[in-house]
Amino acid sequence: MATISAGGIGSGLDTASIISQLMSIERQPIQALTKQVTSFQSRLSAFGQLKGGLSALQTAAEALSKTEKFSAFKATVADATLFSAAAGTGATAGSYAVEVKYLAQAHKIASAGFASNTTTVNTGTLTIDLGQLTGGTYTADASKTFSITIDSTNNTLEGVRNAINTAKKGVTATIVNDGSASPSRLVITSNDTGTANTIRMSGVAGLDYDPASNTGSMTQKIASQDAQLEVDGIAITRSTNAVSGVIPGVTLNLTKANLGSPTTLTVASDTDTVKKNIEAFVKAYNDLNSMIKTQTAYDANTKTAGALNGDSTVRTVASRMRSVINESVSGLASGSSRLADIGISFQADGSLKLDSTKLDTALSDPTKDVSTIFGNAAGTAGVAADIVTMAKSMLGTGGLLSNRTDGINSTIRRLNDRKDALESRMTRIESRLQAQFTALDTTMSSMNATSQYLTQQLAALSANR
Template identity: 50%
Template sequence: MATITSAGLGSGIDVEGLITKLMTAERAPITQIQTQESAIQTKLSAYGTLKSSLSTLSDAAKALQTKSNFSSWTANVADTAAASATVSSSASAGSYSLNVTQLAQAQKTRSAGYDSSSTTIATGTLQIDLGTLASDGTTSTFTADSTRSFSVTIDSTNNTLSGLKDAINAAKSGVTASIVNDGSKSRLVLTSDSTGASNAFKLSGLTGFDFDPAATSTSTLTSTQAAQDAEFTLDGIEVTRSSNTVSDVIDGVTLTLKSKSTADTTLTVASDTAAITTKINAFVTAYNNTVGLMASQSNYNSTTKTAGPLNGDASIRNIQSQLRSIMSGSVGSGSVSRLSDVGIQIGVDGKLTVDSTKLGKALSDPTKDVASLFATNGTTSGLADQLVTRITNMNDTGGILTSRTDGLNSTIKTMDKSIAALEARMTSIEARYRKQFTAMDATISSLNSTASYLTAQLSKL
């Protein structure tokens, strides 16, 4: 039968309590290292938060880093029913008089009515020729393009209205066929895949389905819409295009023609100062957030006597100094060389404030090169470009942020090794204490037994 033992049972001494107190004292170095490690972990976490904030600042700065970032434009057509416009970064400011006289359209023809789509039609070969329809106002001429000529065979396997539709669509000739039922009759409708006079088509060779766009009155099929180009004037210059979407007339501007103009309308292309202002304000916000974060991480509250996780850290002071140096510096020697020239002031707390009115005037003034203040201009780096470069360097190998976090991580690893070694030592020390107390307990128990025996013997005398 197993014997139940407990340290101190023989002597009546609280051996477990003594061992616990002794081990608490022995573990004091471990507790001290753990406290130090917790403080370093807090610093490491603070640096992680700072890295994230600096990354956000870098992204905001990248939106202002190059001249093209400032090439934001808007386009407006006064008569929105006549046309609309979009712009790219290659646009330039300007105002134009626009008058839409004709929209581009695709040729459409329809057949006579048939009882149904399965009605039998003639067999033969339908010739489809695409080409250009020209007119001098009285006479129309169709010129076929030999590279766009197709033939469709209709035999006993597909000589229905539906079969003809499927055969035309399978040919992928640039003409699409469909069947429209008006409730009593079915008609084959043919439409050119593209707008413009150069995408007209002529049909021949199949009885009941011939069509000449230059001689519609003698054709079997009926013209419902002639192929024609878009025509408009821009500042009095006559322009013709095959599509209603025109992107090769004004550099960087795409016009979408919608309807004929009732009168001349104005197309205006101007700098999109609102978009640029948004980018600058986003940059200011990101910068202020980073400055505020570093202030809270490194401050000391004398009232509560508490310090931020990076209080007294030389690296944080170095980063603060680098950012402040860039933002308070000057770029070039033009009319816009400092932030204050565009209404951005640096406060005593290091944060930026924006005078929206002054910034708006600077952006609207063609004599003020606001872009060069932030972006790279030849060999001169603007403030945003400098910030991106500096933050990148901080995070590179050997950079201040990388070196600092690597150093903290290295210290933590060293502490973990020390704790592991001390923990192994604690196991050995506790085992020694238990062995010593067990021996003591046995000795005292033996002495107590002897004392009890002697007492009993003496009492008999």
């Protein structure tokens, strides 16, 4: 059964309002703790942004921290319809005349037409070889030879196709409908290009083919062929259209022949990629610097401060970053050892400015060792390498920022524990006040009843005189 409370009936007091006001006073310490928790949560969020910004700067610096990143080359093809080219490790600058005579092709043979996909074929042991065709001589590769049994369970065109594909031995079987009176034709294609993957079939009448004489029940539709090209007049043959090892560090992917019409392949230093990486580094630094300024700012007009205003940890991060950016890399000549020497300098607001013209000049000047200014070379750590080391130290377990956020989280937990304890105390205080005012009501009600009785008795005595 629910309890009906009607505080103040006996006393005439608004006990609910009185208790509410008293509890409001009692809760002031909780409100102060809540304000502190909110402040620390704002700091924690701001430190999260700081860690994110520093991590982004670390990522940008890592792209510049290894000197080999500055040795990148790019390959450019005058006629990109003929082939694409990719330059990697080991590439050197140079220009080459490339003529693609023939593309590599996969061997393809087809059967005569059958009435349908389920038409019965002859039975027997079907042997399929892959091997080298040179001129009129065929040499099977024993490692690529396999046999399948064609019997009453699979002696249809579909059955043969499925048996070949289930074997997964370097060829693929399909059925093509050519629309004729006997439309279904079994097509066998080598999975790999080149003359070393020429197909031979034997053992089952109607499904035989001899590449040496180009005879049999099956007919050749596409001849196996190696890729043939000339690089600066030197003949090259490869079994695939992906050609590597011809030009050091460069891979060609042939797409079209240009017999008799060489095109030019140019391999040059890829300063564009280096410059983009440097631009990304400057942007990451400026983003982090801007975030720090915002979080540590103080507005005298509104008397409001950023979440990290006056925080010594943030000052340490900003100071170390500026110090690294401003450093002179040891072992390099004066005038070629600092970021300012290649066009990256500080502005009045603490941000970095990139002089693109000066950077382009430095990247093309062999006397400006840009790679060492940024990266690690012969045991000397450059600016980007030092930024990476600094960021890892600050962000890692036990690092400056990790310890700071751990400390804030610990403080928030302690404040919340105190709030919980006070909330429990508030419950007890409110219960006590309600009990006290209920007792007051009861007492006042009793006293009022006694007062009314005495008043009635006195009135009666006066009336009887």
